[in-house]
Each structure stands twice: as C-alpha cells, then as structure tokens.
Amino acid sequence: MIKLVDVEKYYANKFIKTWVLRNINLTIHEGDFVSIMGPSGAGKSTLLHIIGMLDDMSGGEYYFMDEPVHKLNEKKRTAFHQQYIGFVFQAYHLIDELTVYENLETPLLYKKVKTAERKSMIADMLDRFNIVAKKDLFPNQLSGGQQQLVAVARALIINPKIILADEPTGNLNSKQGLEIMEMLKQLNKEGTTIIQVTHDENKAAFGNRIIHLADGYVEKEEQHG
C-alpha cells in the first residue's frame, strides 16, 4: 500500500543542510499496524507528515496505492485525504472556531455525506469516545486529553483505509490510552492500515511491526506475530 524508496528530507539553511530523514526504504502493506519509535527529534513526525502528504520529500520516491505521490497533483492528494487517510496530529490541531460536533462534522462535509447519515456517524463517534456531553464545547474549553480524543475521533470518522497517528495517546491517562489502542487494534483487524508514532513500548507492541528511527535513519525493525 505504501512504498518509500530512498526517501530523504533536509532543511537547507544558509549553506548548511540539516538532515532530518535519510535513506528511508519502507514498504507498508494493507492491513499492517506499524509503530514508529525513536528519541525526540529523530524525525518521526516528519516521516508521518511525508506519508500523510503534508510535507514534501527532499529526495526519493513515494508510492501510495501504487501512485507516485512525488509526481501527483494537488487534486489527487486532496482525493486521498478525503477518501483514504485519517491523520491524528501530535498537537491535535482542531479548528478553534468550531465546536466538537462541528469539528467531527467537517471531514464528512467535504466527503459530501448526507445529513442524516452524518448525524448518526457523529453520534456514534461521540458515543465511542465518551464525549457526548462535550459536543457543543469549543476546543479551548477542553482538556488536552479531551482534545486528543476529538482529534482521534475526527481521523476515524471517515472510515479511512489508513490511519496516521502521531502520538495519539500522549495526553491520555493509561486507561484511556489503552482503550484507544484497543480501538485501533480492532479497526486494524477489520482491515484498516495503521501507522502510529509512540514513545511507549507497551503501546508500540499493539503493532505487528515496530520501526526504530534514530537521527533520521531507520535503525532497526521488529516484526511481531
């Protein structure tokens, strides 16, 4: 489903190149559950952004469902976002001016989901994440953990083929964190491909593959079951 060939990323700044990713070769199959680990600054978020088509590569090739992303136009990328990719940001990135309900609604609006169906999908999500009571609050009225829940819910609501989650449980207590992981595991079982970034060994263990990133390189990869 995803194939990265010799992907690299650097920031050029006054003659000095700061390398963030080097020599990344990675193939992710449909149905994979990949955990990316590594120290802070290793380039985990950057890699996830590239996979999520939010950032450009400095070099290399990237194929998403056999389409060469590095050659794709804006329109196609939008279509991928709309149809296939659910993204959970490390910093949540909810729309501040919209309520929880409206934040969840937004992806469905772009997907042109009918009103009735939309309502039931949102109700379902609010229910699953236990945030029904919060649906009319704005992001700045929520705790960090609650915002994170909404961010995850927003990624899941379009039933994406692939979920890209940057530390989706970083701000949750362990019980909530585990619940989210269970939910992801369940989705994975139903066929959703998942790539998550985490610092937590236990949570990484939910994945069938763990990729260790250090200083922009893939240091090692572990395979599970």
Next chain:
Amino acid sequence: MVDLLTSYAKISLRNVRKYKLYSFINIAGLATGFAVFILILLYVQRERSYDNYHRDGERIYRVTVDFQSGSELNSYAFNIPPLAPALVQNFPQVENAGRILNLGNSVQVRYGNNNFYESQLLYTDPEIFAILTIPFLAGNPETALNNPHSVVISQTLAKKYFGSVNPLGLVLNMDDRDYTVTGVVQDCPHNTHLQYNMFTSIERFANMAWMDDWTWPGAYTYIKVQPGSDITALEQQINLLAAEHAKNDSRAAGIKFTFNLQQVADIHLHSHRLYESSYPGDPGMLLLFTGVGLLILIIAASNFINLSIARNTVRAKEAVIRKVVGANSLQLVSQFLGDSLLVTGAALLLAFILVMLALPFYNRIIDGHFSISCLAQQNIIIPVVFITLLLGIIAGGIPALALAGFKPVMVLRGQIKTGPQGMLVRRVLVTGQFFITVILVISALVVYRQLGFMQNSYPGFSGKQKLIIPVRGIRPLEQNYTTVKNELRTLPGVAGVSVSSGEPGQGAGSTAVWPTGANRDNKQMLYVLFYDEDFIPNYGIELAAGRNFNAGNMADVERSCLINEAAVIALGFASPQQAIGEKIHESIVNSEVEIVGVTRNFNYRSMHQKVEPLLILMTPGFYSTITMNLNSTNNRDILALTEKKWAELFPGKPFSYYFLDESLRSLYAAEEQMARMVTAFAIFALWVACLGLYGLIAIITGMRSKEIGMRKILGCTTARIVGLLTADIIKWVLVANVLAWPLAWYFVQQWLQDYPNRATIGAPVYILAGVIVTVIALVTVSSRILKAAAENPVETLRCE
C-alpha cells in the same frame, strides 16, 4: 454544498464576533467608503443626466452668440431674437427653430381667490414643443401657443390653481392680463438647464423693436437639425448670415458676432456663458469629487485588505486543517472569498443604510432632490456592486493565494509569521491614508477661508440693515416712485429709501457705449444700472470725482450719467476728474449723456468677478427695486408696517421682501456647497484613516506587549513607554503631513487662480491642518497606548 456553506457562514460569523475590533474597523471603514462613493455617484449621475431625456437629443442645439468689441468679449447664452426665424428660412438643414424669453421676474397669477407670484414663465415660440421634449398631459402642443393669449402650465400649477377641475379653457390672470389655459405639461424635471413653470407666446412682444434687433442678445434660441447635418458648416453659415444683417445696422458697427451651436445635453456641464438659464455644473468639480470619493474608498479598502492579511496566520491554520480532512483548493479559496465577501457585503448593506440616513443632509449640502428610490438605478447599483465584489475578491484572494504557497506543515508548525516587512507595508499604507486626509483638511480650510474672504471683504458699499423689496410688473415704479419713497420714508425706523433697477449682487445688463468727444472710436460694452439720487448715499458708495445725481433735476434724469473708475479707464479718460463733463453715447435709451460723477469701484456683482466698467443712469422706467435703510433692530415691527403701507401703495400685489446681507451671502452658495462637501470628505477621510490607525496600533501593541513587559521589568517608566509607542506611530502621521503640504499647496494655487479677489493662504493654514490631523491621530491611539503601557508586565510575560 449547502451544509458546507452553513459551516462556512457559522465560522465567519464567529470570527466577526471573536475579532470585534477588526470586524468593526473593516465594516465601519468600508461602509463609510462605500457610502461616500454612492453619494458622490448620485451627484455625478445627476450632473451627467442633464437634458439626456430629449427625444433626438443629438440633433437639438442651443445657438449662442459671442459679442466682441475691442478687447471686451461677451459670451451670451442668449441669442438675438430675429435669428431663429431666419435660420429656418435660410438653412434647409435646420428642421425647426424656436426662441425662449425669460424676463427673470415673477408674475402675479390669479384665479378666483388664488393669488400668488410664480416664477419661470417662459415666453416661447410654439416650435419649442417640437424641439425640446416637454410632455403634454392635456392640450395639443402644436396649437397650444397659436393664440398669444394662451398659457401652458405645469401639472403642479394646474393643481394649485384649479384643483381637480380640468383647466383647459379656463382663464388665468397674469400681471393683469387674461390668458386661456391651452395645455398642461409634466412638471419640469430637475435635470434640465431650462427650468419652466408656464409657457406663453412670445408673440406678445412682436411689436417691440428689439424683436427685430440683430445687435441685442436676449432670447434663448434652440434648433433641431436634420439628421447628419454638418454642425461646423452651419455655424459658419450663420456667422455669414448675421454679418450680412449687421452691415446695415449702425448699432452693430465695431462689434464682431460669433455664433456657436451647443448640443442640448452638453449645456449644463459645458456652457458657462452670461445669462445661463440655470446655474451651470462644473466638470472639474465632478472630476474632483469622483477622485476624492475614490480616494476615500481606497483608504477604506486598504484598511480592509491590510487587516485581512494581518489575520492571515490565524486563518491559514484553519485552512490547512481543512485541507488535511479533505478540502480541495477551490473549496478553501471559496471559503476565504466568502468570508471577505461577507464583510464587504455587510459593509455595503450598512452603506446603503447610511446613505438613506444621510440623504436629507446631503440634499441640503448639494442642493439636490435625491430620494431613496434614486439608489435603485443601475448606474448606481452596478458600479457599487462591482466594487464590493472586486474588493471582496482582492481581500479574500490575497490570503488564499499566499496560502497556496505554504506547505501545510509549515503552517501547522507555526513557521509562518508576518515579518517586519509586513509591518512596514502597513505603516506606509497608514501614512498614505493620512497624506490624503491632510490634503483634504487643508482644502476644506482653504475653501472656508476663501468663502469668508469673499463674504467679509468690504465690497465698496454697505450691505447692512437693508430691506430689499422687489416690485414686479412692467415699468413698475416709473409713475409712482416719488410717492412710494416718500410714504415709506415716513415709517418709524426707516433711515432712507432708494429705488433702483436692482440691488448690488444682482448683476447688471450691458450696453454698448462710446465717448462722443475725443475718443469716439473707443466703443465699449459697459454694464449698466439705474439708480435714483438716494441710492449712492444710502449705500455709502464713495465718489471719486464730480457729483451724485440731483433730486428733481430733469436734466439728470435724461442727460446725465455716472460711471465707475473702471469705466474711466475703459473709455480712455486720463483720470476721474478728466471724465467729468465728457459726453458719451449709450445704446439702451439710445441717447447722449454727460458724465457728472465717477464712483469708486464697488462690487455691484459678486466677489467672484473683478469690478467691470459700469454706467449708472437715472431712467425711472427701469426702477424695479426698493431699498429701505433700517436704523432700528426691531425688524419685525418695520416689516409689519411696511407690508401695511405696501397694500395701500400697490393694491392687489403680494408683498415680498428680503434682506440684502442674506441675498449677498447666497451669491457664494457654490463655494458654501463646496466648502461643506470638502469638509464632509475631510471628516470621512479622517474617520477612516483613524480606524486604520487604530487597527495598526492594536497590532503594534499586541506584537510588542512582551517587549513592553520586559522594558518595564528592566525599569522603564510607563511614561517612557507611552512616549516610545506614541513616537513610533506619530512620526508616520508627521511624515504624511510634510509630504502632503507641497501637493496641497499646488492644488490650492490652481483653485484660487479663478478668483480675482482671493484670500491669502499662508503657512498657518497648512500648520493648522497638520495640528488638527495630528491631534486627532493622537487621541485615536492614546487609549490603546495607555492601556498597553499600563499592563502588568507579569501578566503579559506569563502568557507567552
């Protein structure tokens, strides 16, 4: 789609509410800009619409004439009465020609108990109705004026005198003659140079010598030419024809006649001749107002665009998130556009409300008759909507385009900031706004100064405490002026009474004059006025040489004249003394008169003109104005007594009066109108510029709050911080002032050039404008600056 739009609308409204200050600056500023623009557009449209409604307007011309005698050129809106019939006779390309005579005075109209003075009675040829579009509601335009004792009246007059009764065939009494109503026409539209209330036949004057005088301009002459006629050729042919007639006329000797054709729709804006039938428009003024309107709009628009861009960073994050969850570029751009169109649309709506509220005042300022329904014309709606859309698209489009250049991650990681260049652009914009504002403020001050100068300079006579009573009719005072004067003088509170052809400020007729002695070839057009012996002393007019007219001296009435100092020079006399005893020929009464006195130059017209050569005669047939010098302040009593006396002296004639100082003031109505208009512009510009300034200071204090906090911790006093911030902003206002002065100076010089009597405009005016603008700017920013400086440093630092 609808759901998406609802979502966009929701967020837009929340943003408007969340960023109240920005929204207020945007909407209020834009609304002001739009409102000013709409008002100016109304004015421009009105001015340009004059006489555009005549059928076959491109074939309708007014024929005017220039008289050139010596160095004196007089361009008349009138023409000579015999021309019109001659045109139809001689030139096949002239389909129709007609004359209009407007005696200018009111007539007393009576029907039953209705008894009023009416103005704008036009004596016309019946052909006029075939040339100009004057729609008849009743009667037949072709035959209505066939009989000299018939009258065609406006709808309003028909109602006023006859109520709902059909007026056709009924008899109106006008100045003691009976006229049968043979037609009712639609009321005169406001947008025609030729205002009318009633028409009657010019036949009434058929026996007058001047009706066949090729040297006397007095009748407006309109023609309709055949399609495709060569206008320049026609002009030349007319010149030849007139020259032929003038050859045999001694009165025409030494005068060169030149005829001109003016298309009817061009008259209002492009004809500025003597005796125009209504106050002409000024194309320069139109251009000026349009320019100023656009400038104010630009100021408002730049505030709007400026603030839209300032909020870019905030909006960018939202846009990127939307993109991540599936929005395409078009949807994003349309959201941005929708957002800014919402603001411009709201501003437009508010602007229309403002315009509706402002219309009554505006009508007073520009002497207009605009109603709310005037706004519904496409000439207003289309440009205004166009500008609204354009602005919305620019203000929404720039951030949208900028966004396309950013990578999503850069926005989300907060790596995009409006740098110092952005601030510089904003400062330059605000400076530009103040630059324009300062120019407008200087202009307003200058117009007021010039107005004050013209109204307050001593005109060479005393206009105080003078009651003017116009007497209407034909030779209205010739028989009884001595009785009238004596009777009125006995009233308590009356210091003196004089009669004349008109009071100062009214203007004068003109006549050809030449000395019969040494300089007999020096033929000059002189203005001519008719004064009795009391006029000059009562008005305090000084004599430079000789004597005033003497009471009861028949020789003075028939054979003496006074001239002014300008006439002394024009007629070629060495000095006023030298002119005394000289004889001149004048062509009004066609007689030889002796110069018995020379007056100092006094301003018998308005301060717009320099004092031209003047001839003063004593012929009672021309007296039509009574001036009463009052020496009491209780005008009410005197008026009551005068009115009573009037009823005895002129039984059946309505009494009307006015005070000279008021009528003199009204001579400067155009300048007053301009002064009010420019002041309004200056205020609007200042208001919008201050909105922009307030926005700027809000951004600056917001951006520098951390720095301010730091400075305070390091021991900087609040006063010093206030000083720093104030200097930062006020220096731009000062720069705007300094840049504006030279340009304003240039405009002022250009404008004053047209005034022979002009006020001195020195540096204080410019400095005053600078002080006004700077102080207002200071007041605008002070509250923000004080608040920012007073803030507890720990608060601002903690939240970083």
